[in-house]
Amino acid sequence: MNTRYSFIILTYNEEIHLPRLLSSIAGLNAPTFVLDSGSTDNTTAIAEAAGATVLQHPFENHPKQWDFALKNFNVQTPWVICLDADHIVTPELFLLLQNFNEEQHRDINGIYFNRKNFFKGRWIKHGGYYPFYLLKMIRYDVGFSDINENMDHRLVVPGNTIIWKNGHILEENLKENNISFWISKHNKYSDLLAHEEIERMLSLRQQIVKTHFWGSPDERTAWLKQRWWKLPRYLRPALYFTYRIIFKLGVLDGRTGLIFHFMQGFWFRLVVDIKIDELLKQRNNEAK
Template identity: 45%
Template sequence: MKIPLTVIILTYNEAKNLPTVLQSLNEFVDEIFIVDSYSTDQTVEIAKSYGSNVVQHKFETHTKQWIFALNNLTIANNWILGLDADQQITTELVKELMNLFQTGNPSHSGYYIKRRMYFLGKWIRHGGYYPRYLLKLFRKDSVYLDEGELMDHHFYVNGSTAKLQYDLIEDNKNETLSFWLAKHIRYASLQAKEEIDKARQLQTANADLFGNQDERRQWLKKLWERFPLFIRPLLYFFYRYFIQLGFLDGKQGLIFHFLQACWYRFIVDAMIYEQEKSKIKDKIKSAPKQL
């Protein structure tokens, strides 16, 4: 029995990942949309072979791509599950979702789901990475995004939220170490630009250490901005690897926590420093010369 739920997945060259996620969905949801950024592999053919609706649209940022999808797709249901192509639904989560809809209309505007993330084949369980709750299930008429989020995207809802009990798995089959490094250098440039734009007023969650997942994230983001460049990545790695027991994730954990908490964040800080120095030079050049 299928439930009145629409799944939307963004793709670009996801032929290795897509069959797994579609297999985990086809048995219980009645509508799947693939929003593809003109893949050059077999992504579109695979999506169509599973009966998914495919729409292609040029990619700018994840947030803009999601805004396009939510505003332009002809979605049959009022409930949407927004996934990445490297995410799959566990059997336990399938049962939980089916029970949620079969017992009546869900009472909240959005639901957070725990992400179980794998890196180089290992589940990263420590360093603050599990459980990490992501807002993935939401009412179509309640959701919105912040277009100013350049590096990543987050869903926000008007109304109450709740947490589901079971996990979704994130395991990117494209992701060799060289792939991860190249991707995060691109991400660093976007994150640096986002952090520099201090004047932008976020129309998203309030900053609250004791609030929901997104409110805590905004609070921690404000705290992060107060720390000095180049020092904060080192402190962050120490906190994640030692205080939050990241060392228990073994060799893969050492690689992941160092790269994600220290290496990546250091590159972001270097790019911020570079752009701020460039702005100072431009101001000096444009200043009127005194006679």
């Protein structure tokens, strides 16, 4: 059994995704833990058949789900790798993990993986979506989930991190090939994001990750978010969509890519802004 790292995976009705992920990491012989949020399909049976330890926990949001997972599994390895069920570990990343040497990473607390995101079978290569680095491998009991975020889930580690640029995780949610599923999912996400932004306006939420444009990928994201929150609502979705399409060459992603950039970069952000105004109006009416 691998004693260097374990895998933690979040699931909910992932019978079409989980076998792909488990197959891609099977040869690493690492302890695997699955936190499920009430699947009604064969997800948990697939996980258990693969030898994974399975726990159940009701889903509230991704940051809190990761927080529960990191605190409640009996992890015995110094490192954990946190993946979503719709991820796949590429052979290049598999090789990096297979050859991972703890002695060479004594001063490192976190490792960023490079992600390739797919929509309706197409790799979204432009529009700021590649390269895209996610902190996925952390020292256990050192790293933690940022529960000050309501939707954007990220892991946080103090100290040094490194980036593996060549090893990739592939992210492709096959359920999102049905645009109705995508819209329903992002409608729920827009609720979370609108409430979060209202709470930030009221200073009820603070950023844990320090802001630094030239820092780690997450520090740069934190810096950009601060600028985003200051932009005028309704204008910022249009600016962001234009930035992705023109300046980040999203137009080169073809028709499918343009649909993705429009829906994720404009439509979703516009819905969030509309809901923010609705929430502010509701608060004002209740205060009268």
